Amino acid sequence: MYIHKLNIVIITLVIILGMLVSACKKKETTYYYEVPDAAVTGSSVIKPNQKSTLEYVSILYADLMGQSIPQPELTRMVTAYEAFGDDRIIEDLIIRNLLNRQDADIPTTPEMRANPTQFVDAMYQRFLVRKPNDYERMYWVQQIQQDTSLHPDILYYAVLTSAEYRHY
Amino acid sequence: MKRRQFIRTAGATVAGIAAAPYILPSGSLFAATGNRRVGHVVFCMFAGGVRNIETVHMNDGNLLPNLITGAGGISPDILGGMTALPAAAAQSLQTFGTVFKEFRYAQGPTGHFNGHTTAITGQYTQVDLNLRERPEKPTVFELYRKHNNPATSALNAWWVSNGLGPYPSLNYSNYPGYGIGFGANMIAANSLVNADAYSVIGNTKNFTDPQLAKAAALRDFLDQQFKTLTPDSARLNTASDETRLKLFINSLYTKAFSGQFNDPLQTGPGVMNGDLYNIAFAEEVITEFKPELLVVNLQGVDVCHSNFTEYCDNIRKSDYAVRHLWDKIQATPGMANDTVLIVAPEHGRNYDPNTLIDSYGRRAFDHTGDASSREIFCLIAGPSSVVKQNQLISTNMGESIDIVPTIAWLLGFDSAIPSGLLPGSPLTAAFN
Numbered sequence: 001m002y003i004h005k006l007n008i009v010i011i012t013l014v015i016i017l018g019m020l021v022s023a024c025k026k027k028e029t030t031y032y033y034e035v036p037d038a039a040v041t042g043s044s045v046i047k048p049n050q051k052s053t054l055e056y057v058s059i060l061y062a063d064l065m066g067q068s069i070p071q072p073e074l075t076r077m078v079t080a081y082e083a084f085g086d087d088r089i090i091e092d093l094i095i096r097n098l099l100n101r102q103d104a105d106i107p108t109t110p111e112m113r114a115n116p117t118q119f120v121d122a123m124y125q126r127f128l129v130r131k132p133n134d135y136e137r138m139y140w141v142q143q144i145q146q147d148t149s150l151h152p153d154i155l156y157y158a159v160l161t162s163a164e165y166r167h168y
Numbered sequence: 169m170k171r172r173q174f175i176r177t178a179g180a181t182v183a184g185i186a187a188a189p190y191i192l193p194s195g196s197l198f199a200a201t202g203n204r205r206v207g208h209v210v211f212c213m214f215a216g217g218v219r220n221i222e223t224v225h226m227n228d229g230n231l232l233p234n235l236i237t238g239a240g241g242i243s244p245d246i247l248g249g250m251t252a253l254p255a256a257a258a259q260s261l262q263t264f265g266t267v268f269k270e271f272r273y274a275q276g277p278t279g280h281f282n283g284h285t286t287a288i289t290g291q292y293t294q295v296d297l298n299l300r301e302r303p304e305k306p307t308v309f310e311l312y313r314k315h316n317n318p319a320t321s322a323l324n325a326w327w328v329s330n331g332l333g334p335y336p337s338l339n340y341s342n343y344p345g346y347g348i349g350f351g352a353n354m355i356a357a358n359s360l361v362n363a364d365a366y367s368v369i370g371n372t373k374n375f376t377d378p379q380l381a382k383a384a385a386l387r388d389f390l391d392q393q394f395k396t397l398t399p400d401s402a403r404l405n406t407a408s409d410e411t412r413l414k415l416f417i418n419s420l421y422t423k424a425f426s427g428q429f430n431d432p433l434q435t436g437p438g439v440m441n442g443d444l445y446n447i448a449f450a451e452e453v454i455t456e457f458k459p460e461l462l463v464v465n466l467q468g469v470d471v472c473h474s475n476f477t478e479y480c481d482n483i484r485k486s487d488y489a490v491r492h493l494w495d496k497i498q499a500t501p502g503m504a505n506d507t508v509l510i511v512a513p514e515h516g517r518n519y520d521p522n523t524l525i526d527s528y529g530r531r532a533f534d535h536t537g538d539a540s541s542r543e544i545f546c547l548i549a550g551p552s553s554v555v556k557q558n559q560l561i562s563t564n565m566g567e568s569i570d571i572v573p574t575i576a577w578l579l580g581f582d583s584a585i586p587s588g589l590l591p592g593s594p595l596t597a598a599f600n
Contacts, residue, residue: 047394076368080369083336083359085352086410093369093417096374100373153373161383162390164393
């Protein structure tokens with residue numbers, strides 16, 4: 001009889017203890033997030049070769065003016081390169097010179113704002129010879145939409161002076 | 169770990185931690201111990217190949233009245249070929265310094281590129297002309313920028329080149345541990361400040377500061393996405409210095425359009441040549457940047473390959489140009505009385521003439537390595553507290569390779585240059 005009562009006490013204690021332990025456990029909840037259907041590239045863009053001076057100015061001219069660079073113009077640009085010790089400075093001045101020309105092929109601001117996504121895709125394809133990934137596209141479109149002071153020439157200037165544009 | 173090894177390792181670690189804050193950007197533990205003698209050095213390469221016979225020996229009269237003291241009218245037979253120039257200064261630059269009359273370009277081919285490279289690196293070179301090949305040894309600009317303490321930006325080191333070809337490449341070398349990050353700014357202004365260059369780098373799109381900041385942020389975003397297998401090359405200038413340099417180039421165009429370069433050295437009409445213009449542009453660099461180290465060259469006398477009389481006339485023009493440069497230095501606050509001017513040809517010219525005869529009946533001369541083509545002079549002018557005044561050294565003393573060590577000694581970074589790197593020695597005979 002005594003043993004029976006002891007068993008009941010022990011069983012009761014075990015149940016109470018079990019309840020206490022289970023009460024300390026945090027209830028686990030599983031959340032399910034909807035992953036958007038976005039293409040994500042595995043790594044950053046890799047273009048191993050740096051453009052030579054000749055390649056750089058030739059491609060730059062073709063990209064901005066929509067035609068091959070005439071030989072006299074190419075000679076003048078290369079001479080300017082040779083005549084100053086810092087290539088970056090001459091590159092910057094050449095880019096700004098081309099951006100300032102009436103015949104440069106630059107979309108208008110309304111055209112850019114009418115369809116920012118299309119503008120960004122076209123800009124990447126034209127200058128960087130690739131499509132932007134979704135993250136890049138989202139970033140540039142956001143910049144265009146959020147900053148009303150942005151004009152196409154500012155965006156072009158940013159891309160043309162980037163490290164990626166100097167490489168292929 | 170054994171106790172002794174532990175103590176040694178721990179001691180080295182503690183010493184390293186203690187010394188780290190004192191390691192200079194150059195990698196040296198201590199600052200250069202040399203003393204600065206002057207704040208600025210201007211080295212004018214009186215280049216193109218000029219014979220001592222026509223310069224310091226005055227065989228056809230004193231063609232360098234602004235540099236060297238000496239009477240003697242120009243030979244009557246070539247007098248008709250001489251351009252009218254402003255009167256020479258009352259006192260020649262020799263009055264303000266020392267002339268090494270028998271200086272030598274002792275080794276290597278007597279070619280313009282070799283002579284230039286030797287003068288700028290302080291090392292004789294056997295390398296033949298190789299367009300756009302940078303020097304094998306560090307240039308004086310790199311030695312200055314790497315070893316001077318405190319380190320300075322490239323705005324303080326300028327190579328003002330008369331022409332293109334291989335010369336622009338002399339602003340920095342391929343030598344390991346030096347290179348573009350320690351190079352000089354270079355300008356070949358005769359090729360940069362003209363209508364052709366303006367058509368491609370002038371008339372630029374002007375962005376506002378906020379627009380530039382926005383463009384920089386967008387560019388940074390792009391650069392973060394980009395990786396290249398080629399390592400980032402060092403930059404010659406900082407971003408802020410680049411901005412200043414662009415403004416400088418634009419200011420040159422503005423001056424050109426406003427006619428300020430029509431007669432920049434007050435020579436009168438029809439006198440200016442490439443040498444005079446190059447000095448004028450060197451003076452623009454002085455006005456804007458007051459560089460601590462400036463090297464500028466002249467090359468007009470090379471016409472001697474075909475026209476001796478014009479060669480003599482160009483020697484006179486170069487003489488006038490150098491004097492104008494000296495006057496500019498003395499008129500520039502911060503450089504006046506704190507600058508040493510060094511003048512030396514890169515090499516000489518043959519004793520024997522070639523077969524060409526000019527309209528005054530004089531034979532022309534090449535430079536192919538005979539004794540005369542190695543004979544040059546060196547003039548060093550500066551404050552009387554530093555440079556021995558009115559001293560003429562007629563004995564055979566000094567070589568081309570001594571110019572770089574002299575510049576290092578004057579600017580006080582000589583002792584920081586690794587031993588054995590420079591074979592020459594400072595020209596201490598010129599200094600107090």
